Amino acid sequence: MSDKRQDEIIDALLRQTHDMVEPADSWQALRRRIDDRLRPVAAAHDVIFWRRIALAAAACFLLTAALLSYLMLKNTGAGRSQSVLASAAPPLLNDAQVERLTQAFSQVRSIFNGQSPWLMIDSFGNSQLGLAQAGRAAAGMQSLIIVRLTLGDPQSDAEQPYADVVAFPLQRIDVQVRTAGGSAIEVSLVPTPQEDGRISLNLVAQGDGGQRTGATVSVGGSAVKSIARIRAGAGWVHLGAMARLVHISERG
Amino acid sequence: MIGQSGDMDERAAVQASQRGDRAAFGCLIDLYYRDLYRFAYWSTGSHGDADDVCQETFLTALGRIRSLRQDACFKAWLYKIALNLVRKRSRTAKPVGSGQPEMADLAVQDVPDEDDAGVVEVLKSRERAVVVHHELGKLPEPLKMAAALVLMDGVPQKQAAGILGCSEATLSRRLEMARDILRVRLRHLLD
Numbered sequence: 001m002s003d004k005r006q007d008e009i010i011d012a013l014l015r016q017t018h019d020m021v022e023p024a025d026s027w028q029a030l031r032r033r034i035d036d037r038l039r040p041v042a043a044a045h046d047v048i049f050w051r052r053i054a055l056a057a058a059a060c061f062l063l064t065a066a067l068l069s070y071l072m073l074k075n076t077g078a079g080r081s082q083s084v085l086a087s088a089a090p091p092l093l094n095d096a097q098v099e100r101l102t103q104a105f106s107q108v109r110s111i112f113n114g115q116s117p118w119l120m121i122d123s124f125g126n127s128q129l130g131l132a133q134a135g136r137a138a139a140g141m142q143s144l145i146i147v148r149l150t151l152g153d154p155q156s157d158a159e160q161p162y163a164d165v166v167a168f169p170l171q172r173i174d175v176q177v178r179t180a181g182g183s184a185i186e187v188s189l190v191p192t193p194q195e196d197g198r199i200s201l202n203l204v205a206q207g208d209g210g211q212r213t214g215a216t217v218s219v220g221g222s223a224v225k226s227i228a229r230i231r232a233g234a235g236w237v238h239l240g241a242m243a244r245l246v247h248i249s250e251r252g
Numbered sequence: 253m254i255g256q257s258g259d260m261d262e263r264a265a266v267q268a269s270q271r272g273d274r275a276a277f278g279c280l281i282d283l284y285y286r287d288l289y290r291f292a293y294w295s296t297g298s299h300g301d302a303d304d305v306c307q308e309t310f311l312t313a314l315g316r317i318r319s320l321r322q323d324a325c326f327k328a329w330l331y332k333i334a335l336n337l338v339r340k341r342s343r344t345a346k347p348v349g350s351g352q353p354e355m356a357d358l359a360v361q362d363v364p365d366e367d368d369a370g371v372v373e374v375l376k377s378r379e380r381a382v383v384v385h386h387e388l389g390k391l392p393e394p395l396k397m398a399a400a401l402v403l404m405d406g407v408p409q410k411q412a413a414g415i416l417g418c419s420e421a422t423l424s425r426r427l428e429m430a431r432d433i434l435r436v437r438l439r440h441l442l443d
Contacts, residue, residue, distance in 0.1 A: 003435070006442050010434050011403050013441060016377060017384040018404035021290045024299045030289060030306065034281055037307040038314055 059111045059129070063119075066104035067127050073100050093148055093221060093244055097164075101146050102246055105166040116141070118167035120175045132171035141168050143247045145191040145199055150224050150240040151179045160240075169193050169245075183208050183232035191243060194218060199243035207232035219243050266326050269317050277317070281310055284327055287405055291331055294400035295338040297389065305341070309334040328411045331401070335415060380441055387437045391430055394418075398426035399434075 023030045073096070105119050108129060120128040145167060152160035163177040174188045190202040197220075204214040210231030219225045221244035228239045262283065268276030288309060293302035312333050320329055388396060394416075401412040402423070413423045435442070 006435050007431055009442050010431060010438060013380060013384045013438065014388070014399065014404045014434075015406075017381040017388065018290055018400070020378070020381050020385075021293050023289060023303060027286060030303060031281070031285060033303065034285060034307050034310050035278075037311055038277075041311060041314055 055111065059108070062107050062111060063104075063127060063129055066107045067121060067125070070100050070104050070121060071125055093146060093164075093242060098146055098244060098246060101164055101166050102144070102248075105144060106248075116168055116171055118165065118171055118173045120163055120165045120173070120177075122163035122177060123161045124178065126178075128175050130173070132167065132173065141248075143193070143245055144168050145193065145243055145245055147189065147191055147199070147201065147219075147241060147243040148224070149177055149187060150242075151177060151185065151237050152240075165189070167191065179232055179237050181233060181235075183237065185230060185232060185237065185239065187239075193245045197245070199245060201227070201241055201243065203227060203241075205230050205239055207237065217241070221245075262326060266317070266320065267322075269314075270320065277314060280313075280326060284330055285310070287327070288330060288334060291400060291405060292334055292338065294388075294396060294404075295335060296341070301338075301341065305334055305337050308337050312337070325411055328407070328415050331407070331415045383441060384438065387434060390437075391433060395426050395430040395433070398423055399430040402427055403430070 101119075101121070104121070105117075108117050108119050111117075112131060116132040118130055118132055147165045147167075148162050149165065150160045150162045161178065161180050163175065165173055165175060167173050170190060170192055172188065172190045174186070177185050177187055179185065184207075186206045188204045192200045192202070194200050198218045199220075200216060200218050202216045204212055205228055206212045207230040213228045213230055215228055217225065217227050219227075219241050221242055224240040224242045226238055226240045229236050230239055262280070265276040265279045265283075269280060285306060289302055289306045292305040292309070293299065296302050296305060309330060313330055316333075320326065388399065391399065397416060398412065401407045401415060402409055407415070409420055409423055409427075413420045416423065418426075
């Protein structure tokens with residue numbers, strides 16, 4: 001008999017033997033034991049699931065509250081300084097605005113304790129919230145950075161839409177900002193504080209159907225700096241930025 | 253009982269399980285608990301240990317299923333977990349036997365009601381199984397595991413090599429050696 005034929009018979013014998021291996025009692029009994037073993041874990045998963053739902057609901061509630069208080073304070077502030085804003089086209093980050101954003105962020109942060117959240121509130125009243133990659137920002141959690149991204153022509157007198165992003169240093173943040181015309185711009189940025197007090201922004205942006213544009217620029221906290229020109233719909237939009245480093249310890 | 257939602261495509265069941273669908277995970281258990289038990293049996297050499305390893309494997313898999321890559325083979329992943337548990341047990345637990353599978357009482361299991369010729373055939377096949385079982389149990393561990401996975405369970409060689417943590421070439425050599433030994437030891441059954 002050839003080796004091949006012998007192997008075929010051996011394989012068949014092995015499979016037959018394999019198929020005859022059964023639990024001491026029965027397959028059904030083993031299946032029940034597996035279920036019994038998994039049941040407490042499955043119940044624990046349920047508890048974790050509902051805890052997460054509750055946490056998410058609380059986060060939504062607090063974020064909404066933070067946003068509302070921010071908008072109310074913003075409107076109050078806008079009335080006071082309307083005459084100033086009329087002549088200064090690019091909106092600047094004043095101390096009151098920084099304070100409100102910091103407070104809103106601290107509420108968000110308290111929900112995501114131990115993680116690295118980021119927050120964005122834009123001039124249309126929309127907000128976005130996310131968690132950055134764990135670990136990246138751990139070194140810089142004593143301070144946070146507020147980046148204001150403006151969308152429009154800095155030479156124009158018209159008020160430009162903007163988005164305020166609050167995050168820890170070195171966090172990568174992916175946000176979507178909208179122009180006054182409704183075009184969406186995808187922005188990915190990593191803010192890094194510099195020794196001279198300015199903020200380095202590593203930024204990649206892409207408009208509707210346009211090409212990705214990347215840049216690393218250094219911006220300050222007193223004036224908007226034009227960063228990139230991005231295709232948005234049928235036209236172009238200028239993306240500008242300014243940023244400020246805020247020490248959390250100074251603000252309690 | 254977890255998982256009685258009927259047939260479900262394995263990939264869909266894995267994805268649903270990753271989203272926390274326990275019924276889908278039950279489907280995966282139904283698909284593989286027999287194979288896994290047999291694999292654990294050949295790995296541990298004991299029905300009691302195989303039972304424990306089988307339960308423990310599904311428990312671990314339930315906890316880690318979110319980490320399973322989309323393109324990964326669930327069965328291979330499951331077997332890897334089982335093999336790690338077996339290795340962990342062999343390091344920590346008190347020695348149980350020699351690792352050689354228990355001689356299952358295959359020959360005296362209930363014989364189905366059949367005519368005389370049928371009964372004789374059933375008894376013969378069980379007798380053969382006992383002999384094969386015994387000889388397989390005497391194989392060195394790496395050869396036995398290679399044979400159990402590829403020759404008995406039908407796991408593709410590439411996946412089996414991944415499960416056992418060796419190269420395909422090494423696995424092929426082990427299979428060849430296992431066959432050489434079994435050809436000699438089972439000579440009387442091959443005629």
